Amino acid sequence: LVVDNSGSMGRKRPSVNKSALDLIQASNSQDEAFVVNFSDEAIIDQEFTSDVNKLREGLSHIEAKGGTALYDAVAASADKLAAEAKRPKQVIILITDGEDNASDYNLEQTIRRVQQLSGPVIYTIGLLFGDEDMSRSEVKEARHALEMLSSETGGMAFFPKNIEQVDQIAAEVARDIRNQYTLGYHSTKPTTEPGFRRVEVRAEGKGQGKLIVRTRTGYFPVARVVKQPEAAEKK
Numbered sequence: 001l002v003v004d005n006s007g008s009m010g011r012k013r014p015s016v017n018k019s020a021l022d023l024i025q026a027s028n029s030q031d032e033a034f035v036v037n038f039s040d041e042a043i044i045d046q047e048f049t050s051d052v053n054k055l056r057e058g059l060s061h062i063e064a065k066g067g068t069a070l071y072d073a074v075a076a077s078a079d080k081l082a083a084e085a086k087r088p089k090q091v092i093i094l095i096t097d098g099e100d101n102a103s104d105y106n107l108e109q110t111i112r113r114v115q116q117l118s119g120p121v122i123y124t125i126g127l128l129f130g131d132e133d134m135s136r137s138e139v140k141e142a143r144h145a146l147e148m149l150s151s152e153t154g155g156m157a158f159f160p161k162n163i164e165q166v167d168q169i170a171a172e173v174a175r176d177i178r179n180q181y182t183l184g185y186h187s188t189k190p191t192t193e194p195g196f197r198r199v200e201v202r203a204e205g206k207g208q209g210k211l212i213v214r215t216r217t218g219y220f221p222v223a224r225v226v227k228q229p230e231a232a233e234k235k
Helices: 013-025 052-059 070-084 107-116 136-151 163-177
Strands: 002-004 033-038 042-049 091-096 121-126
Touching: 002 013, 002 070, 013 052, 013 091, 013 163, 033 052, 033 070, 042 052, 042 070, 070 091, 070 107, 091 136, 091 163, 107 136, 121 136, 121 163
Parallel strands: 002 033, 002 091, 091 121
Antiparallel strands: 033 042
């Protein structure tokens, strides 16, 4: 759970926290989650746990100040998942109400970082309604960034019209996470050949009309390192 803790989120956080916890409770009880609150920097306020009470406490650390280092928070969370997650399926749920204005990473670098890690599916919830501090062009840029983070990783982007819709969206995300399939294949290209591998999945069903499959757009190959046996110590 990666949640915006910048100044503009103050009044929205109680509803956001409730929806995030509802999502966790609608998921598998053995799932693990961690909480990252971010403003100018990303703070891990709760490590991996299945304990809803601990996650509630992590989400309650609301300061609502500073800027929005959204990209840095996503990249750091993807790194944490790659290093520490015990479950094979990994998801980032990102909730924010604005455009990044404080990250060292940019959008392209963030997406590339997640792809290089063969990283998580990213679901984004953009609370871009009723913000008088953002111009129309800024709202458009923020929406585009969230859509790209989701579409390039196989997730979905949601833009509720009001805070009351967030709970409904959280329930939809929970259902979506629990109803996914994993497809695998062997590439004809060696893993030592660099570059991004774009993937397109098509589905057909008799009498079903046009079917749309939502997947990540591709991946970077990870070369396998064969460990050489250590030489026996001479005596």
